[in-house]
Amino acid sequence: xxxxxxxxxxxxxxxxxxxxxxxxxxxxxxxxxxxxxxxxxxxxxxxxxxxxxxxxxxxxxxxxxxxxxxxxxxxxxxxxxxxxxxxxxxxxxxxxxxxxxxxxxxxxxxxxxxxxxxxxxxxxxxxxxxxxxxxxxxxxxxxxxxxxxxxxxxxxxxxxxxxxxxxxxxxxxxxxxxxxxxxxxxxxxxxxxxxxxxxxxxxxxxxxxxxxxxxxxxxxxxxxxxxxxxxxxxxxxxxxxxxxxxxxxxxxxxxxxxxxxxxxxxxxxxxxxxxxxxxxxxxxxxxxxxxxxxxxxxxxxxxxxxxxxxxxxxxxxxxxxxxxxxxxxxxxxxxxxxxxxxxxxxxxxxxxxxxxxxxxxxxxxxxxxxxxxxxxxxxxxxxxxxxxxxxxxxxxxxxxxxxxxxxxxxxxxxxxxxxxxxxxxxxxxxxxxxxxxxxxxxxxxxxxxxxxxx
Amino acid sequence: xxxxxxxxxxxxxxxxxxxxxxxxxxxxxxxxxxxxxxxxxxxxxxxxxxxxxxxxxxxxxxxxxxxxxxxxxxxxxxxxxxxxxxxxxxxxxxxxxxxxxxxxxxxxxxxxxxxxxxxxxxxxxx
Numbered sequence: 126x127x128x129x130x131x132x133x134x135x136x137x138x139x140x141x142x143x144x145x146x147x148x149x150x151x152x153x154x155x156x157x158x159x160x161x162x163x164x165x166x167x168x169x170x171x172x173x174x175x176x177x178x179x180x181x182x183x184x185x186x187x188x189x190x191x192x193x194x195x196x197x198x199x200x201x202x203x204x205x206x207x208x209x210x211x212x213x214x215x216x217x218x219x220x221x222x223x224x225x226x227x228x229x230x231x232x233x234x235x236x237x238x239x240x241x242x243x244x245x246x247x248x249x250x251x252x253x254x255x256x257x258x259x260x261x262x263x264x265x266x267x268x269x270x271x272x273x274x275x276x277x278x279x280x281x282x283x284x285x286x287x288x289x290x291x292x293x294x295x296x297x298x299x300x301x302x303x304x305x306x307x308x309x310x311x312x313x314x315x316x317x318x319x320x321x322x323x324x325x326x327x328x329x330x331x332x333x334x335x336x337x338x339x340x341x342x343x344x345x346x347x348x349x350x351x352x353x354x355x356x357x358x359x360x361x362x363x364x365x366x367x368x369x370x371x372x373x374x375x376x377x378x379x380x381x382x383x384x385x386x387x388x389x390x391x392x393x394x395x396x397x398x399x400x401x402x403x404x405x406x407x408x409x410x411x412x413x414x415x416x417x418x419x420x421x422x423x424x425x426x427x428x429x430x431x432x433x434x435x436x437x438x439x440x441x442x443x444x445x446x447x448x449x450x451x452x453x454x455x456x457x458x459x460x461x462x463x464x465x466x467x468x469x470x471x472x473x474x475x476x477x478x479x480x481x482x483x484x485x486x487x488x489x490x491x492x493x494x495x496x497x498x499x500x501x502x503x504x505x506x507x508x509x510x511x512x513x514x515x516x517x518x519x520x521x522x523x524x525x526x527x528x529x530x531x532x533x534x535x536x537x538x539x540x541x542x543x544x545x546x547x548x549x550x551x552x553x554x555x556x557x558x559x560x561x562x563x564x565x566x567x568x569x570x571x572x573x574x575x576x577x578x579x
Numbered sequence: 580x581x582x583x584x585x586x587x588x589x590x591x592x593x594x595x596x597x598x599x600x601x602x603x604x605x606x607x608x609x610x611x612x613x614x615x616x617x618x619x620x621x622x623x624x625x626x627x628x629x630x631x632x633x634x635x636x637x638x639x640x641x642x643x644x645x646x647x648x649x650x651x652x653x654x655x656x657x658x659x660x661x662x663x664x665x666x667x668x669x670x671x672x673x674x675x676x677x678x679x680x681x682x683x684x685x686x687x688x689x690x691x692x693x694x695x696x697x698x699x700x701x702x703x704x705x
Contacts, residue, residue, distance in 0.1 A: 167664055259601040259662075341596065348594055384594060384609065387648050391607035393598035395654045397643050410645065444664060484667040493675035497660055497667060500634035518667035557664040560601060 127310045128157035129303050129327065130360040130374070132208070133191060134334025136163040140190040142334065142358045145374035147195040149360060151202035152375065158306035159199065161191065161208030162299050162332045169296060170441030170556040172213030173271040183214030184221065184293075193225050200231055205285055207302050211293040213271060215239065219293045219575040233576070234291060237284035241570040242296035244272040244438060248567055256437060256560035258395070270556065274438040274563055277403035278324070279315065280570040281305025289574070296439070298402045300328025303361070311365050318429030321405035323367025326412070326427040329400070330371055330389055334358050337371060337389040338420075339379030352378020368425040370417060381420040390414075399430070401437070406430040435562035444557030448481075448519040448527035450534035450550040451488075454542065455512045460505075462542035463487045463513045467499070469541060470517060473533045481521040481530045488514040514547075520555075527552050583689045589623060590681040597677040604658040604673045606680050610649035615687065619651055620644065622685045631679055632658050653680070 128150045132143030143159060150157045163185045176183025185191070188210050199206050211218040215238045226234045250272070276294075278301035284292045286309050294302075304324035307313065313320045330337050338359045343350040350356070357377025363369040373381050390409060394400055400407040408428040417423040454462040467485040474483055484499070486492035489511060491501040519530040531550045538548060592615045595608040608623055610616050625642040632640070632655055639656040659673050660666040670676070 256601065258603040336596075344594065347590070384611075387609050387650055388594065388596040388607060390648070391605070391609075391645075391650060391652050392596055393600060393605060394607075394652060395600075395603070395605060396641075397645060397652060411647075413647070447667070482667060486669055488669070493668075493670045494679045495668075496634045496636070498634075516669060518669075520665070520667055555664055 126155070127307060127363045128153060128155065128360055129306060129331065129363065130157065130159045131162070131331040131334045131358045132159045132195070133161045133163050134332065134336060134340075135165060136168050136185055136187070138163070138334055140187055141194070143191060143195050145377050146358045146360060147198050147202075147204060149375040150204050151198050154202075156203035158205040158207055159195070160302040160306075160328075160331060161206070161210050162302060162334070163187075164209040164212055164296065166439050166558045167441060167556045169213055169273050169439065170270045170558065173441070174556075176214045176217075181217050181220070184212045184218035185210035188218055188221055189225060192222060193229075196222070196225055197229050197231060200234065200290055205289065205306055206291045207281060207294075207306055208292070209294045209297055209299075209302065211238065211295045213295065215293045215295050216575065219291070222291055222293070223575060235288050236291040236293060236575045237287070237289035237572045238575060239276070239280045239284065239292060239294040239297065239570065239572045241280070241568055242273045242276050244274055244563065244567060245269070248272065248563060250440060250561060253561040253563050254435070256562055259559055269440060269442045271441040272438055274436045274568045275403055276436070276568060276570045277301050278304035278308055280572045282309040284572040285309035287572075287574075292572070298404070299332040300325040300402055301404065303328030303331055304404060307363055315404070318405050318431070319427065320367045320429070322407045322427040322429030323369070324363075325402055325405055325407045326409065326424065327361045327363055327369055329407070330386065330424070331359055331361055333389065333392065335379060336392065337385055338373040338381050339385060342380075342385055342388065348384065350378070350380050354378065367427065368423070370421050370423050372421045381422055383414055383416055383422060386414050386422045386424070401433045403432060403436055405432050434565070436565055436568055438561050438563045440559045440561055441556050444555040445520045445522050446524045446527040446552060447555050448531040448550070448552045449516065450531045450548060451514055451516045452534060452537055452541070452545045453512070453514045453547040454545055456544070457510045459511050459513050460487070460490070460509045462544065463515045465542045466515050466537055466545060469537070470533055474530060477529065477533070479526050479530050480523070481519040481526050483520075483530065484518045486516045488516055492516065524552065524554070584686040585689050586684050587687050588681065589683040589685050590678070592685070592687060593619060593681065595677045595681060597673055599659055599663060599672045602657050602659050602662040604655040604676060606653045606655065606677045608651045608653070608680060613649050616646065616649050618685050618687055619649070623651060623680075623683060625653065627683060628653050628655065628680060631683065635660065
């Protein structure tokens with residue numbers, strides 16, 4: 126049996142979570158792996174921008190906080206660390222990890238860097254196909270910051286077989302972080318599609334960290350989660366035949382049961398018979414799950430079909446500026462005053478001729494569900510009095526126009542409806558992403574050891 | 580068993596989670612108890628979900644069925660006002676939107692005797 130734990134499910138996850146995961150795997154005494162998924166669609170673009178400002182940056186900003194407390198135990202207990210925390214600059218992440226090792230007196234580590242995902246300047250986007258899930262999103266219209274293809278698990282597995290103690294990647298398919306160590310450990314054939322599917326399913330269930338072990342799950346009275354301040358991150362115990370048990374770190378909060386596993390099984394899945402990854406097309410329609418003990422769920426039945434011909438690539442480019450500004454109204458007739466603030470700002474945008482997209486929500490009514498046009502708010506009439514916060518959002522390619530729109534909200538202090546208070550405002554640039562499908566010929570995965578001569 | 584039914588929020592008999600990719604939203608809806616699977620299949624239709632999101636300009640809703648998990652998976656196109664990187668909405672990911680679906684009214688058979696519907700069992704962990 127091979128144990129793989131999750132150390133992070135996104136860039137910004139709880140930094141102390143990996144510690145109990147590594148301690149649990151180490152206590153079992155059979156080695157294993159711990160994986161870090163910290164690379165959302167736009168994270169890579171943010172990394173690319175950071176790298177342009179400083180050649181030593183562009184990797185996961187929390188890397189040191191995540192790894193320093195666990196690195197010594199991972200090395201001592203033969204727990205391979207695999208993460209896409211390299212983001213836009215895997216070599217710099219590798220150097221940072223070696224620095225931690227030096228501080229801890231661990232000596233020279235075998236740290237592998239996976240490359241090949243970066244396609245910036247190497248492809249003609251006009252000659253590629255857009256991914257259909259972007260729907261009605263407009264065409265690219267800004268300066269391209271990054272283009273990165275989702276690569277499969279092979280370079281990770283090869284690096285581990287070559288002796289890597291740490292594998293640093295940029296863009297790889299999230300489940301590849303788990304499939305790589307599994308394929309290396311068991312020597313699974315890349316042609317055995319059901320095993321590829323099983324390893325991919327392990328990765329799919331682990332990749333969002335605690336989302337399979339009680340995170341993003343609690344709904345008091347219906348779905349109660351013990352000790353939400355100390356949720357144990359998940360560990361998969363995987364057998365050579367691809368069956369596995371999902372459990373979690375010892376002596377932690379959280380919960381692993383059929384409900385948590387079902388929610389994560391279908392998380393960000395579209396057609397359950399065809400979840401595309403670079404290594405396999407995963408079919409979960411016949412997956413069987415069973416509670417086999419407290420906080421232990423057995424999983425079997427993943428099926429694999431041929432991998433897609435084309436690889437998905439994320440294209441990031443400078444988007445528009447986002448301005449947000451908020452103001453509160455409370456007490457009798459507060460909702461009417463909030464509505465008046467919105468119509469006033471709409472009129473002011475017109476009077477000043479500001480070319481901004483804009484939207485307003487009344488927080489405490491239907492803000493999370495409403496449309497840009499406020500269709501639901503029009504019909505909302507539950508409680509005219511209360512405590513409401515009006516939140517305005519403005520988007521435009523011009524920073525100055527967005528700043529002017531935000532300033533109009535500030536002006537509501539003196540010119541707006543009675544009793545408006547607590548204005549907060551921010552203006553920031555945004556990175557936009559689009560997905561394209563690219564030929565496999567353009568993507569050449571490889572790995573090398575840090576400090577090794579080519 | 581009585582043939583009468585009571586109106587409940589879907590939230591009382593099912594749980595779910597939403598996720599985003601680009602401008603596409605998916606929401607899974609999972610029955611707490613397999614006996615409510617027929618309610619999901621018959622009443623939580625793609626048409627009703629499309630109505631829920633009509634104000635967002637949704638262009639298509641597909642419903643996938645996973646009977647042995649008691650789960651439905653809805654794939655909702657163009658539900659995210661442009662998605663995480665260009666939407667002006669408060670919740671650009673659409674993470675709250677599973678609860679829009681769970682707020683649907685459903686007619687649930689009222690049972691008597693030993694099978695009477697109770698609140699979903701609370702999970703206890705020792």
